[in-house]
Amino acid sequence: MTSRRPLIAGNWKMNGLTADGSSLASGLAEKMTAAGDVFFEMLVCPPFTLISKIADCLGGSGIALGAQDCHANEKGAHTGDISAAMLKDAGCAYVIVGHSERRTDHGESNETVRDKAAAVHAAGLGAVICIGETEAERDAGQTLDVNKAQIAGSLPEGATAANTVIAYEPVWAIGTGRTPTNDEVQDVHAFIRGELAGHLGESEAAAMRILYGGSMKPGNAKELLALADVDGGLIGGASLTVEDFWGIAESV
Ligand code: 13P
Numbered sequence: 001m002t003s004r005r006p007l008i009a010g011n012w013k014m015n016g017l018t019a020d021g022s023s024l025a026s027g028l029a030e031k032m033t034a035a036g037d038v039f040f041e042m043l044v045c046p047p048f049t050l051i052s053k054i055a056d057c058l059g060g061s062g063i064a065l066g067a068q069d070c071h072a073n074e075k076g077a078h079t080g081d082i083s084a085a086m087l088k089d090a091g092c093a094y095v096i097v098g099h100s101e102r103r104t105d106h107g108e109s110n111e112t113v114r115d116k117a118a119a120v121h122a123a124g125l126g127a128v129i130c131i132g133e134t135e136a137e138r139d140a141g142q143t144l145d146v147n148k149a150q151i152a153g154s155l156p157e158g159a160t161a162a163n164t165v166i167a168y169e170p171v172w173a174i175g176t177g178r179t180p181t182n183d184e185v186q187d188v189h190a191f192i193r194g195e196l197a198g199h200l201g202e203s204e205a206a207a208m209r210i211l212y213g214g215s216m217k218p219g220n221a222k223e224l225l226a227l228a229d230v231d232g233g234l235i236g237g238a239s240l241t242v243e244d245f246w247g248i249a250e251s252v
Helices: 018-035 048-059 085-088 100-103 110-122 137-138 143-154 181-199 201-209 217-227 242-250
Strands: 007-011 043-045 063-069 095-098 126-132 166-168 209-213 234-236
Touching: 007 095, 007 166, 007 209, 007 242, 018 043, 018 048, 018 085, 018 242, 048 063, 085 110, 095 110, 110 126, 110 143, 126 143, 137 143, 143 181, 166 181, 181 201, 181 209, 181 217, 217 234, 217 242, 234 242
Parallel strands: 007 043, 007 234, 043 063, 063 095, 095 126, 126 166, 166 209, 209 234
Antiparallel strands: none
């Protein structure tokens, strides 16, 4: 048991229209309100189009709101992009940066991710920085090296346990129903914490939350969330229903 407050974060990805998104958020808000004081923190990250709407649905439930990406600049001539300041204005407390789907679909490099995370911090928001190896990298025995390089390249100056969360998401486990073994997850998380200590010092590393992401479901959440260096989850598919997402949160 650590003093790190577990974070149960839902990444809705490119899912949700007004009706189903509102009903999901309102259902979670009801559960949270009924539960009263809980040890974990809950976060939902809908698509940009629903952020204001979901802010209303979450109301005073205590569930935090986040976005799935932002631009590295505060404002200006960047058609189609959204800044961290805009997300803060819309009610967000967190922004996910460097998700593997953005690294792949949009060619985001570690440097891009680092600049985005710095922009999130500059806006006064928390950055959820995603890292993780592909299946080919895993098969080549490069898991630790890849995660080490992603941490070194993606962590901005000024990162602290208060403004940054790391999400370890093995790319091959995302949306596949496959997960590493519990021992593998714990080993990588402990390695990540060691790397963070090298960059930020022991005390920030000890306090920083490291989430696991990749096919987390109510059926495997309990054992994953019980691992010593796992401080919550970043959940995709199973964050899209109240039953599954709340079921995961309840297993903390
Ligand atoms: P799944 O939970 O659907 O595997 O997605 C994980 C993820 O990518 C969260 O960011």
